Amino acid sequence: MLLNNLAPRKKTISITPLIDVVFILLLFFMLSSTFNQKKQLEIKHATSGVSQSEGEAVQIVLQPEGVVEVDGAQYRVGEQPFAQLLNTIAENDSHVRLSARASVSVQSVVELIDMGYQAGITQLNLSESVE
Amino acid sequence: MMIFTHTQKPSRPKRQLDDSMVPAINIVFLLLIFFMIAGHIEARNADLQIPASSSEGELVARDIEIQILVNGEYYLNGQKIEKSLLASLQALAPSAESVVTCHIDRNLPFSALDPVLSAIRQLNIKRLQIATEQRL
Numbered sequence: 001m002l003l004n005n006l007a008p009r010k011k012t013i014s015i016t017p018l019i020d021v022v023f024i025l026l027l028f029f030m031l032s033s034t035f036n037q038k039k040q041l042e043i044k045h046a047t048s049g050v051s052q053s054e055g056e057a058v059q060i061v062l063q064p065e066g067v068v069e070v071d072g073a074q075y076r077v078g079e080q081p082f083a084q085l086l087n088t089i090a091e092n093d094s095h096v097r098l099s100a101r102a103s104v105s106v107q108s109v110v111e112l113i114d115m116g117y118q119a120g121i122t123q124l125n126l127s128e129s130v131e
Numbered sequence: 132m133m134i135f136t137h138t139q140k141p142s143r144p145k146r147q148l149d150d151s152m153v154p155a156i157n158i159v160f161l162l163l164i165f166f167m168i169a170g171h172i173e174a175r176n177a178d179l180q181i182p183a184s185s186s187e188g189e190l191v192a193r194d195i196e197i198q199i200l201v202n203g204e205y206y207l208n209g210q211k212i213e214k215s216l217l218a219s220l221q222a223l224a225p226s227a228e229s230v231v232t233c234h235i236d237r238n239l240p241f242s243a244l245d246p247v248l249s250a251i252r253q254l255n256i257k258r259l260q261i262a263t264e265q266r267l
Contacts, residue, residue, distance in 0.1 A: 033170025
């Protein structure tokens with residue numbers, strides 16, 4: 001009688017520890033996994049090519065607070081004249097030599113490169129910060 | 132008989148509880164599989180928040196990787212650079228076809244990129260990739 005009673009009890013496997021482990025795994029994957037994929041912006045440093053056509057290259061200098069200096073003239077990022085200028089540069093397929101003031105954040109420079117690529121600029125060269 | 136009825140009474144709600152747990156466990160399993168397959172695990176660094184862009188180019192792991200942390204420390208392929216970046220890059224003997232991938236913190240001033248730009252120009256490296264994350 002005692003053996004008969006014990007036999008079915010041993011057969012039932014408790015699923016509670018299993019669920020505990022699954023919950024812990026779930027928490028681990030929820031907290032540690034990332035979903036946004038890393039992208040890249042490529043800058044082709046055509047060092048030799050730029051030296052040939054340096055006279056023709058458009059010099060863009062990004063200044064603090066969204067001011068952009070293009071060959072001496074000042075524009076504001078995000079305003080229509082600057083967007084038109086970027087489109088003209090892209091249409092002419094001109095070289096762009098991009099630089100920024102030392103205090104400008106990397107994020108704003110990346111945004112400007114992004115704007116340039118979206119306008120269709122292909123030949124972009126990044127040079128060291130200016131004072 | 133008294134003992135028999137006494138032992139069966141609590142076992143019934145137990146079985147009912149187990150039965151109602153099954154759909155919940157199914158959902159937990161599904162969530163687990165979703166996070167395992169859809170997400171990907173990578174080392175995250177609070178000192179390195181890469182800039183956001185709308186670029187579509189996938190970031191492919193390259194042989195030369197430079198990381199610039201928010202505190203201004205430079206890492207080349209995971210190793211901290213104590214001397215000049217140019218000398219450390221030179222030791223890797225890059226060719227003109229080499230691609231340099233740069234992970235730079237978005238809050239750093241642009242001048243933090245100067246050593247990288249001057250080093251790759253002096254080593255005649257033509258391709259620089261700036262790692263960005265998708266704008267959400």
